[in-house]
Amino acid sequence: MTTAWPSHSFKTPCERCPLRANPSFREFNSEELDFVSKFKKGELTVDPGATILVEGAHSAHLFTVLSGWGFRYKALEDGRRQILNYVMPGDLVGLQGTIAGEMQHSVEALSPVSLCVFERDKLMTLYNKHASLAFDITWIAAQEERILDEHLLSIGRRTALERAAYLIAFLFERGKALKLFNSHASIPITQQHVADTLGLSIVHTNKTLKKLANRNLIRWQERTCEVLDGDGLMAAAGWEGPGKKVRPFI
Amino acid sequence: MTTAWPSHSFKTPCERCPLRANPSFREFNSEELDFVSKFKKGELTVDPGATILVEGAHSAHLFTVLSGWGFRYKALEDGRRQILNYVMPGDLVGLQGTIAGEMQHSVEALSPVSLCVFERDKLMTLYNKHASLAFDITWIAAQEERILDEHLLSIGRRTALERAAYLIAFLFERGKALKLFNSHASIPITQQHVADTLGLSIVHTNKTLKKLANRNLIRWQERTCEVLDGDGLMAAAGWEGPGKKVRPFI
DNA sequence: CGGTTCGTTGAGGAGCCTCAACGTGAGTGG
DNA sequence: CCACTCACGTTGAGGCTCCTCAACGAACCG
Structure with missing residues (x-):
């Protein structure tokens, strides 16, 4: 009951960054930690549904997600949206x-999201003075690229049922690695989000998710998706899961 | 038997790199040029249809494309392929x-492709000694991510006709920026490649491309796609085109 | 308590799929 | 030199997947 960190705190010191507690993130040495502490400008907390960044904006900031869920999306002029x-x-x-x-x-929050705020101007200093952190940023960008590759494969070549299973398994595995779940694994998305991720209509998405529910792989409750059988989802998707590796963060 | 390369690895000196002639690439200062020259290990040339890299491989090398066209793809176990x-x-x-x-x-060549070969081991040296080049690599990774975002939007939310128009417009714009075309803009892909990029069947792809041809936007000839009206394609796709910017390369 | 968001279901149709067949041109071997 | 194969593009037929339209119940909220 002691470590619930106060929601009103303006700035969590990097030395006590809650992410560091998770062994799936790599350790900083003291020099790196020192720089990141100075690099961090403050914290930002937003409500579910809030827009964190909009397409076309010139933001002076860079963020690292401290807690919560959100999504990135693009939209066509007529409103069709792709997560x-x-x-x-x-x-x-x-x-x-x-x-x-x-x-x-654009980036939007699904749950309450708190973010570390960094000043974009200081990024070049990071590259000049801290090669290891520079490499980490490249690592993160390449990792995102890898995930997009998989999503592209999924949307392009998997059936609706496989796609849905893949997406939920993917979110489940990520959440698990981040220790976001307790006894129940609940993913804070609506069926509209699933539809906009899979490139399907909301109606067909609903019918597809029903099939997964009938197989006892998931359960849809109170605007969240509860995962009942992660391995079953991965099998239904024909997906191996992500490799387990220690990842960096800033 | 001095080299494992399929063809002679004669070496174009970086100072006379043909890419440098193109103003859309950023200039190196002499120090950067010096490092890259030493970073470069040799050259590799492959034939059309050859596999440059395979999924699952542990390659000790990193490449920059000097000339030619290729594509990256992933495949599901049953053979479904996504470019x-x-x-x-x-x-x-x-x-x-x-x-x-x-x-x-995996990466496969569409045309004869020549590549600069770099030693992966020396990458950390690049990060330690040449922050500007390290930033360039991040830039390149983030740019690839941006393109994947657009492809995802396209496959997820555009119709078959829009998707096809987008893809060809995209390739046309990239080729134009790289000055790869003379009077005729010919893209060296088959309809099977288009199908595997758009997530469509080959039959439907053919019928869709026919529609674009009937509108005098493209012409399909001798295993290549000839672009007749790039702006018409962009209009058909509802795509703005890429921004014009100077880009780095290694 | 009316409005809104979210999930659900049915009906009918469009888009895209598979199967099948065929023409062409390039290469290959008898 | 010609039959053969193979890759590529093309076209038609029929069917499944996924779409749009429409309506409704439940939970939440001002």
């Missing part, structure tokens, strides 16, 4: 704004 | 092998 990926603790958000000048996608 | 993106001059190939330990996708 590209989900953002979860440890993920770096807004790097594209640094590279392309402006954001090419 | 993820195309590789063209200036593109970095094999970075994922450095990050994830092994390649998560």
Whole structure:
């Protein structure tokens, strides 16, 4: 009962960063820790449904997700929306704004999300002074690329049922690695999010999810998806799961 | 028997790198040029249809495409294949092998392709000694991510006709920026490649491409796609085109 | 308590799929 | 030199997947 960190705290010191407690993240040495502490400008907390970044914006900031769930998406002019990926603790958000000048996608919160805020201007200093952290940022970008590759394979070549199973298994595995679940594994998404991720209509998504529920793989309750059988989902998707590896974060 | 390369690895000096002639690539300063020259181990040339990298392989090398066209793809166990993106001059190939330990996708040549070969081991030196080049690598990775975002939007939310128009417009714009075309803009792909990129069957792809041809946007000839009206394709796709920017390469 | 979001279900139709067949051109071997 | 094969593009037929339209119940909220 002691370690629930206060929601009103402005700045969690990096030395006591809650992400560090998770062994799936790599350790910092003291020098790195020192730099990141100075690199961090503050914290930001947003409500479910809030937009963290919008397509076209020139943000001066870069974020790391401390807690909560969100998603990245793009939309066509007529409103058709595609969810590209989900953002979860440890993920770096807004790097594209640094590279392309402006954001090419939007980011929205699914649950309450808290983020570390970094100043974009200092990024070059990071590259100049801390090669290991620079490498970590490349690592994170390449990892995101790898995930997008898998999503592309899924949307392009899997059936609706396989796609749905893959998506939920993917989110389940990520959440598990981040220790986001207690006894119940609940993913805070609506069926509309699933539809917009899989490139399906909401009606067909509903019918597809029903099939997964009938197989006792998932249960849909109170605007969340509860995973009953992660291995069953992976089997239904024909997906091996992500490799287990220690990952960096900033 | 001095080299394992399929063809003679004569070496173009980096100072006279043909990519440098193109103003859309950023300039190196002499120090950077010096390092890259030493970083470069040799050259590799492969024939059309040849596999440059295979999923699962642990390659000790990293490549930059000097000339030619290729593509990255993933496949499901039953053979369904998804083309993820195309590789063209200036593109970095094999970075994922450095990050994830092994390649998560395969790369195949569409035309004769020549590549610069770099030693993966020296990558950390690049990060330690040349922050600007390290930043460039991150830039390239983030740019690839941006393109995958667009492809995902396309496959997920565009109709078959829009998707086809987008793909060809995309390849056309990239080729144009790289000055790969003379009077005729010919893209060296088959309809099977288009199908595997768009997530469609070959039959439906053929009928869709016919529609684009009937609108005088493209012409299919001798296993290549000739672009007649790039702006018309972009309009048909509802795509703005890529921003014009100077890009780095290694 | 009316409005809104979310999940659910049915009906009918469009888009895309598979199967099947065929023409062409390039290569290959008898 | 010609029959053969193979890769590629093309076309038709029929059917399944997924779509849109429409309606409704439940939970939540101002």
